[in-house]
Amino acid sequence: xxDACVLAPMPLCDTLLRLAEEPAFYIPKWSDSILSEVAxxxxxxxxxxxxxxxxMRFMRDASPKQ
Amino acid sequence: MPPPAPLSVSCWPETIEALYGNxxxxxxxxxxxxxxxxxxxxxxxxxxAELIAGxxxxxSVAIIHNEATLTTAEAAEMLGVSxxxxxxxxERGEIxxxxxxxxxxxxxxxxxxYRRRRDRHRRNALDELVQAEIAEGLYTIEPTxxxxx
Numbered sequence: 001x002x003d004a005c006v007l008a009p010m011p012l013c014d015t016l017l018r019l020a021e022e023p024a025f026y027i028p029k030w031s032d033s034i035l036s037e038v039a040x041x042x043x044x045x046x047x048x049x050x051x052x053x054x055x056m057r058f059m060r061d062a063s064p065k066q
Numbered sequence: 067m068p069p070p071a072p073l074s075v076s077c078w079p080e081t082i083e084a085l086y087g088n089x090x091x092x093x094x095x096x097x098x099x100x101x102x103x104x105x106x107x108x109x110x111x112x113x114x115a116e117l118i119a120g121x122x123x124x125x126s127v128a129i130i131h132n133e134a135t136l137t138t139a140e141a142a143e144m145l146g147v148s149x150x151x152x153x154x155x156x157e158r159g160e161i162x163x164x165x166x167x168x169x170x171x172x173x174x175x176x177x178x179x180y181r182r183r184r185d186r187h188r189r190n191a192l193d194e195l196v197q198a199e200i201a202e203g204l205y206t207i208e209p210t211x212x213x214x215x
Contacts, residue, residue: 010205058195
């Protein structure tokens with residue numbers, strides 16, 4: 001389970017998702033509420049609304065489908 | 067008696083090259099418990115090496131024929147998704163399937179093809195996002211407070 005604190009900073013998020021690419025080192029999981037927290041956190045980092053929306057679009061697309 | 071002529075050093079690189087060439091040409095060989103040798107194609111050797119590495123790392127390894135069929139539960143597990151999500155994916159026509167009675171079945175080769183496509187798509191999407199965030203100076207942004215370190 002990846003929490004918001006590792007998904008918000010892009011270098012960490014990037015690295016963790018690359019490790020989950022085939023051949024996968026692990027299978028990442030996160031929930032909708034974690035995604036909302038990522039959105040809040042990165043807007044505090046200074047992301048604009050469009051930039052937050054773009055990140056959310058990507059994360060939803062890559063989301064583990066439960 | 068004249069001293070023995072020194073070995074001609076200049077021929078060494080070629081000799082070594084030739085030796086390595088022969089080694090490479092010989093390809094992988096399987097040794098049996100009674101000393102029997104069985105040569106095998108390079109691809110089979112690589113496959114076995116990967117298989118052994120997987121087993122040594124404590125992974126479980128499944129060898130599945132391309133023509134084999136999977137139930138929806140098995141296919142969902144291979145993709146790391148829920149069965150409901152897999153069934154929706156089938157009904158959207160993203161993976162070919164057929165029915166045996168009332169049960170849906172998926173060919174392994176179709177499932178693997180879908181997984182390759184999905185992974186390629188995700189990789190490209192991540193590449194694009196990273197490029198955009200780097201260009202906009204977001205990638206290396208420092209959190210403004212200590213809350214999320």
